[in-house]
Amino acid sequence: MTRRRQHQRMAYLGTLAGGLAHEIRNPLSAMKVNLQLLREDLERKGADAVARAARRAEVLEKAIHRLEAIVNDFLKFARGFDLTFEAADLNLLVEEVVVFVEPEAREARIDLRTAYDRSLPRVRVDRKYLQQALLNLFLNARQAIEESGRPGELFVTTRRAGDEAVIAVTDTGPGIAPDVLPRIFDAYFSTKKGGTGLGLPTCRRIVEEHGGTVTVESEVDKGSSFTLTLPLNPPEKEPSE
DSSP, rough: OOOOHHHHHOOOOOHHHHHHHHHHHHHHHHHHHHHHHHHHHHHHHHHHHHHHHHHHHHHHHHHHHHHHHHHHHHHHHHHHHOOOOEEEHHHHHHHHHHHHHHHHHHHTEEEEEEEOOOOOOOOEEEEHHHHHHHHHHHHHHHHHHHHHHHEEEEEEEEETTTTEEEEEEEOSSOOOOTTTTTTTTTOOOOTTTOOOOHHHHHHHHHHHHHTOOOEEEETTTTEEEEEEEEEEEOOOOOOOO
8 A cells, every 4th residue: 555545545434433423422422311310210219219220220221332332344445345247137136125115115105116227247346345335325315315304206217438337316305405415425414303414435446446426406395316327347355445
């Protein structure tokens, strides 16, 4: 690794660490407050104090689970992904994810439509991680449509563009504000309550480790379109940076 790449990596890890510190601050603050209240409840007597103490313990347990999830997500993202490439039918791979999310989409009043390029050759990908990237995009689109409070549509298409395969995921949600759009792939940036802020960054990182790219176009009140571009012949193994 060159000195420049090493400096870039250290700067990126520093940004990630800052995001991690921000994420864990809220659960830690909640734990601190509830521990103080728990101590007060334990010093009192009576059934009411015991009941309150039990509720405090439950809140603390949930906060601990939240912290574990935050740390585990951070470690997985920071380590990168150990890709195992194999030739796959990209249309079938996408369709498997579509079938998986279709029940939830129907429940959320989302009309899910597909259009596949049947002439696509088999593409060397890591099936598990690429499907995870697609799931993250579908989840993001579903949440966006639900946020609009009205029925919506989700279009999934595949096509070939020269030496690349293209997957597009387009929704009719509320769109992304221009001031927010440049930051959606930043780790720990999220406009959704309870969001981890790692869904879209994880998607982009998986695609980039395939040697591909993720781009987005969005218009407020119209919707968003995410485009995954994958080389038909990616390298055997991409270095995790």
